[in-house]
Amino acid sequence: MVAGDLLRELEGRGVRLAVDGGRLVARGRSGAVTPELAEQIKLQKNALLRELQASTGGQVARLPEPLVRLVRAASGHSLNRPGVLPSGMVPDLGGYVLTCAALYACGFDPERQLAHLWAARGAWNSQSQVCN
Structure with a gap:
């Protein structure tokens, strides 16, 4: 799963990833991130950070x-x-x-x-x- 696909999967589950002080932060409902998704987030952390920083350009993301x-x-x-x-x-x-x-x-x-x-x-x- 590439970073963009992972972001869309998480948004569909009501989870929003954000960059806070250079750190990747997940916000959403408890239990929405499965252990498999958590592992994917860890494996793709750098790609996710780049994707989030490039896609928002200082703007908020589209609502899920x-x-x-x-x-x-x-x-x-x-x-x-x-x-x-x-x-x-x-x-x-x-x-x-x-x-x-x-x-x-x-x-x-x-x-x-x-x-x-x-x-x-x-x-x-x-x-x-x-x-x-």
Whole structure:
């Protein structure tokens, strides 16, 4: 698996690799990185660092596909209802998602915005399961 493919695989699992002070840092849900993927990350650390530094050029990475679907649902007014997040209740989940996505796109504390978006996705999934 080449570095670009590994990055896409990790993004699909909700894991984002970033460069922090020259170090490779993985952020995502607990258990999303299998032992096999962890081994691939170790083996390809230098290639991953080069790929990340070259691809971002100081810009934030594209949102992982599950979060893109969440933002699309919010922009289509499918999330205009209260949402229960780990940090508390929001009166308009759709507005919250769009705000976090906009802040992420502007580069304002992108790691924090990603965490907020994953939490909102969890709230959206739990609401969808209750409704079905």
